Amino acid sequence: MRQSTNPIDPSRKSLNSTVFWRLAEDIPKPLQTGLMVASIAVPLLLWWLITTFGTIDPTFLPSPGNVLTAFGRLWSTGELLQDTVASLWRVGVGFAVAVFCSIPVGVLMGSFSSIRALLEPLFGLIRYMPAPAFIPLLILYLGIGEEPKVTLIFIGVFFFNSLMVMDTVKFVPKDLIEATYTLGGNRLQTLLQVIFPHVLPGIIDASRINLAAAWQLVIVSELIAATEGLGRRISVAGRFLRTDEIFVGLIVIGVIGLAFDLSFQYLLRLSCSWASQKR
Amino acid sequence: MSFFVEIDHIDRTFPLKDGGSYIALKNIDLNVKKGEFVSLIGHSGCGKSTLLNILAGLDKPTQGGIVLDGRQVTEPGPDRMMVFQNYSLLPWKTVRENVSLAVEKVLKTLPKDERDRIVEHHIDLVGLRNAADKKPRELSGGMKQRVAIARALAIRPKLLLLDEPFGALDALTRGNLQQQLMQICEENHLTCVMVTHDVDEALLLSDRIVMLTNGPESHVGQILDVAIPRPRQRLEVVNHPSYYSLRNEIIYFLNQQKRDKKRKQKQIGAIARNGLEKVNLDIGFVPLTDCAPLVVAKEKGFFAKHGLEQVNLSREPSWKAVADGIRTQRLDAAQMLAGMPLAMTLGYADNPRLPVITALVTARNGNAITLKKEFLDRGVRSLSDLKSVLKDDPVTLATVHPTSMHNLMLRYWLASAGIDPDHDLKLTIVPPPQMVANLSAGNIDGYCVGEPWNSRAIREGLGYAIATDLDIWAAHPEKVLGVREDWTNQHPETHNALVKALLEACEYCDDRRNREEILSLMARPQYMGASADYARPGFIDAYDRGTGEAPESLLRFNQFHVDNANCPGRAEGLWILTQLARWEITAFPRNWIEVLERVRRVDVYGRAARELGLPDNEGNRHPFQLFDGKVFNPDDPIGYLNSLEIGRDLRIEEIIIDPVSESHLAIAV
Numbered sequence: 001m002r003q004s005t006n007p008i009d010p011s012r013k014s015l016n017s018t019v020f021w022r023l024a025e026d027i028p029k030p031l032q033t034g035l036m037v038a039s040i041a042v043p044l045l046l047w048w049l050i051t052t053f054g055t056i057d058p059t060f061l062p063s064p065g066n067v068l069t070a071f072g073r074l075w076s077t078g079e080l081l082q083d084t085v086a087s088l089w090r091v092g093v094g095f096a097v098a099v100f101c102s103i104p105v106g107v108l109m110g111s112f113s114s115i116r117a118l119l120e121p122l123f124g125l126i127r128y129m130p131a132p133a134f135i136p137l138l139i140l141y142l143g144i145g146e147e148p149k150v151t152l153i154f155i156g157v158f159f160f161n162s163l164m165v166m167d168t169v170k171f172v173p174k175d176l177i178e179a180t181y182t183l184g185g186n187r188l189q190t191l192l193q194v195i196f197p198h199v200l201p202g203i204i205d206a207s208r209i210n211l212a213a214a215w216q217l218v219i220v221s222e223l224i225a226a227t228e229g230l231g232r233r234i235s236v237a238g239r240f241l242r243t244d245e246i247f248v249g250l251i252v253i254g255v256i257g258l259a260f261d262l263s264f265q266y267l268l269r270l271s272c273s274w275a276s277q278k279r
Numbered sequence: 280m281s282f283f284v285e286i287d288h289i290d291r292t293f294p295l296k297d298g299g300s301y302i303a304l305k306n307i308d309l310n311v312k313k314g315e316f317v318s319l320i321g322h323s324g325c326g327k328s329t330l331l332n333i334l335a336g337l338d339k340p341t342q343g344g345i346v347l348d349g350r351q352v353t354e355p356g357p358d359r360m361m362v363f364q365n366y367s368l369l370p371w372k373t374v375r376e377n378v379s380l381a382v383e384k385v386l387k388t389l390p391k392d393e394r395d396r397i398v399e400h401h402i403d404l405v406g407l408r409n410a411a412d413k414k415p416r417e418l419s420g421g422m423k424q425r426v427a428i429a430r431a432l433a434i435r436p437k438l439l440l441l442d443e444p445f446g447a448l449d450a451l452t453r454g455n456l457q458q459q460l461m462q463i464c465e466e467n468h469l470t471c472v473m474v475t476h477d478v479d480e481a482l483l484l485s486d487r488i489v490m491l492t493n494g495p496e497s498h499v500g501q502i503l504d505v506a507i508p509r510p511r512q513r514l515e516v517v518n519h520p521s522y523y524s525l526r527n528e529i530i531y532f533l534n535q536q537k538r539d540k541k542r543k544q545k546q547i548g549a550i551a552r553n554g555l556e557k558v559n560l561d562i563g564f565v566p567l568t569d570c571a572p573l574v575v576a577k578e579k580g581f582f583a584k585h586g587l588e589q590v591n592l593s594r595e596p597s598w599k600a601v602a603d604g605i606r607t608q609r610l611d612a613a614q615m616l617a618g619m620p621l622a623m624t625l626g627y628a629d630n631p632r633l634p635v636i637t638a639l640v641t642a643r644n645g646n647a648i649t650l651k652k653e654f655l656d657r658g659v660r661s662l663s664d665l666k667s668v669l670k671d672d673p674v675t676l677a678t679v680h681p682t683s684m685h686n687l688m689l690r691y692w693l694a695s696a697g698i699d700p701d702h703d704l705k706l707t708i709v710p711p712p713q714m715v716a717n718l719s720a721g722n723i724d725g726y727c728v729g730e731p732w733n734s735r736a737i738r739e740g741l742g743y744a745i746a747t748d749l750d751i752w753a754a755h756p757e758k759v760l761g762v763r764e765d766w767t768n769q770h771p772e773t774h775n776a777l778v779k780a781l782l783e784a785c786e787y788c789d790d791r792r793n794r795e796e797i798l799s800l801m802a803r804p805q806y807m808g809a810s811a812d813y814a815r816p817g818f819i820d821a822y823d824r825g826t827g828e829a830p831e832s833l834l835r836f837n838q839f840h841v842d843n844a845n846c847p848g849r850a851e852g853l854w855i856l857t858q859l860a861r862w863e864i865t866a867f868p869r870n871w872i873e874v875l876e877r878v879r880r881v882d883v884y885g886r887a888a889r890e891l892g893l894p895d896n897e898g899n900r901h902p903f904q905l906f907d908g909k910v911f912n913p914d915d916p917i918g919y920l921n922s923l924e925i926g927r928d929l930r931i932e933e934i935i936i937d938p939v940s941e942s943h944l945a946i947a948v
Binding site: 025173175176178179181183184185193194197198208271274 | 335336337355356357359360361363365367369370371380384385416434551888947
């Protein structure tokens with residue numbers, strides 16, 4: 001049996017078939033997992049190779065082994081745990097207060113043009129002032145205790161989060177609101193039973209993004225004046241040229257941040273499964 | 280008869296950013312019976328969804344109101360449930376929860392198990408038992424819309440509103456859902472108003488189809504009754520004998536509207552916002568009693584008040600001269616016979632088509648039919664007497680112009696008694712000022728004309744009035760202000776000022792305290808001169824028919840303003856079109872809606888009236904009748920024409936009126 005001898009190669013005319021360069025499409029699961037592992041493993045391997053076979057001063061670039069040792073040392077003295085708890089506490093309080101305040105403000109701004117007109121210009125202005133630039137003022141007003149650090153996180157999160165929540169509320173379909181009215185719902189019911197549930201996924205997502213900002217701000221605040229905290233740890237280590245400890249601090253900060261992010265994504269899936277198709 | 284839903288003269292105006300306003304809906308008047316299914320159809324942007332939102336209470340009319348089952352609609356409420364095109368389901372709730380949320384909210388007073396029963400019943404009703412616990416995103420578009428319908432029906436609304444409910448669905452699903460909806464509606468005797476683009480959908484589901492014209496100032500263009508018996512089957516309705524004619528009717532309407540839209544987009548003439556384009560106007564008139572508004576506007580300063588400083592009233596010897604004056608642009612505007620703008624636009628006799636429009640009726644009534652005295656002596660007192668005379672003698676009657684109401688109404692009057700005005704007697708044309716002389720010379724045996732030419736013959740003992748037009752059609756439109764369409768496009772502000780000045784003059788004329796003064800103005804030589812002396816009967820005094828009976832007080836013998844007299848209504852324009860066609864003066868335009876929209880400019884009238892603080896609405900488009908009781912339904916002019924026994928061969932043509940030539944516009948700009 002002879003195969004057809006079509007002179008025109010069909011693949012010439014259409015796009016070349018590809019797995020890796022698929023536009024806006026999923027790739028096979030094993031490939032995805034492999035690439036994700038490589039994304040962490042390759043830099044780690046490079047680091048290990050350079051420090052093992054190169055002649056680099058460990059005070060300039062410590063090897064993974066050095067860092068691991070330093071981690072063990074800091075962990076055993078309890079300093080690392082103490083620092084981590086201190087940083088987490090600051091982020092926890094500052095972020096929680098900011099989110100707690102920004103959600104109602106954002107929902108109101110998105111729902112009512114009047115509130116939006118009242119607050120948006122102010123928020124838009126403050127948003128462009130970098131939160132760390134407030135540090136001198138905060139020290140001046142609130143001293144060097146915990147208050148200025150928590151307040152800094154609040155400032156850094158509250159305005160961004162309010163505006164992002166507002167944006168999600170703006171996208172609630174008008175028909176849905178009108179349908180609620182025709183069903184006899186009043187404004188309060190519409191706000192609580194239609195608008196709020198509809199924007200909940202958006203709120204969680206906005207908060208997730210702003211948590212990253214909060215986590216960065218806590219480190220910044222600790223670099224300047226603190227007696228404990230991960231930022232403080234890095235700052236002190238730098239002063240004594242303990243590069244390995246700086247690495248420990250950075251890695252712990254990164255891992256904790258990633259853990260936060262993943263847990264928020266999990267929360268989103270858990271609470272708003274109806275919206276998962278969109279995201 | 281009281282209706283279930285009354286949409287009472289609704290206007291909806293939206294403010295524009297530049298400080299002006301956009302009139303989306305104008306004078307929508309519509310009644311819906313209980314259990315009726317009404318569709319609103321029209322091009323996008325015609326305001327049908329706005330109307331539906333007003334019905335739902337989501338939007339408020341600027342004027343007018345909605346009464347549902349005896350209560351005014353002011354806010355959204357569960358007695359009117361809306362089904363939206365994009366379903367509007369709460370995505371985080373299951374089908375059952377979506378339906379029950381509505382039921383829990385609206386039917387609070389019912390016991391819990393009763394409410395649950397209702398929810399389950401309606402889930403079964405739309406056949407979603409298997410999907411009851413799924414969330415909207417797991418459903419197809421058709422299923423989602425079924426949930427929305429179930430939710431709407433579950434709260435037992437008095438009125439179901441559907442906003443293009445099946446617009447987002449594929450053809451197959453749409454068909455099935457239409458069938459289901461129809462069944463549900465029939466079984467539950469629901470009253471529904473649906474907005475749709477789909478002609479077949481409208482025909483399948485509706486009892487009546489309301490066709491809306493394009494915005495701005497969208498209004499009801501035509502209403503079709505769909506007399507296909509129920510229950511209907513989707514695949515079988517097409518076999519009904521009237522299905523395709525109804526369908527063609529709708530498509531034709533939509534095409535007319537499309538053409539109209541294109542024309543309006545192209546037509547942007549001179550735009551003059553500040554002041555007027557022209558303040559020196561030549562306005563033609565024929566010396567008759569009902570030229571009073573022109574004389575008053577000139578002499579009492581209404582023209583000047585509206586900035587028209589140099590208006591020259593040009594006295595014309597005949598109506599033909601008036602038509603020629605407009606045609607050759609010797610005249611800017613003229614007081615015309617009511618049928619003249621329509622006939623000139625359609626082209627009558629050998630005249631080419633020339634778009635002429637009217638935005639103002641300046642006078643109603645004021646005519647009579649005069650016969651020579653000899654007939655009175657022979658006992659001719661009624662139409663039937665006249666008919667018997669015709670058997671013996673040849674009779675010649677005169678009117679003033681083929682397109683005049685005298686001609687159309689005299690013919691209608693004769694024909695109603697079985698007299699064919701073309702075969703049983705002779706009809707001729709004589710200009711009004713020459714009527715009496717011709718009667719006296721024995722050239723004609725009678726005529727139909729406006730005053731003072733009837734009273735003059737009566738006063739001189741030459742004739743008697745066998746009928747006034749109040750006996751034939753009281754408050755018929757008689758004289759209108761006519762201008763060329765290109766003239767109004769080039770002089771929109773001037774035209775507006777002119778309409779306003781004459782509107783105020785008309786109001787002045789209908790105050791009887793002013794009548795003596797007006798008569799003395801009209802007696803000036805440049806207007807009616809000495810003949811004004813004969814204008815007293817009807818205008819001021821009681822009307823003497825010259826039959827020996829006591830003069831009769833006819834307060835509306837000349838009607839200039841009262842009872843919304845000045846609005847150039849489309850329905851009466853349509854009657855004129857039918858009569859012009861009946862006597863073969865013009866063809867009947869298949870696209871009559873387009874012709875009427877174009878010639879009878881209710882929008883221009885409305886603007887002028889609004890600016891003067893007067894009511895700006897057209898009268899209701901109900902069927903009306905003349906003296907013989909034959910009903911004229913403005914939705915079925917061809918049926919009316921076919922039902923009239925005497926008439927010439929009916930010519931129905933699609934009449935494409937050439938837009939005013941571009942080069943002409945360019946010169947003027």
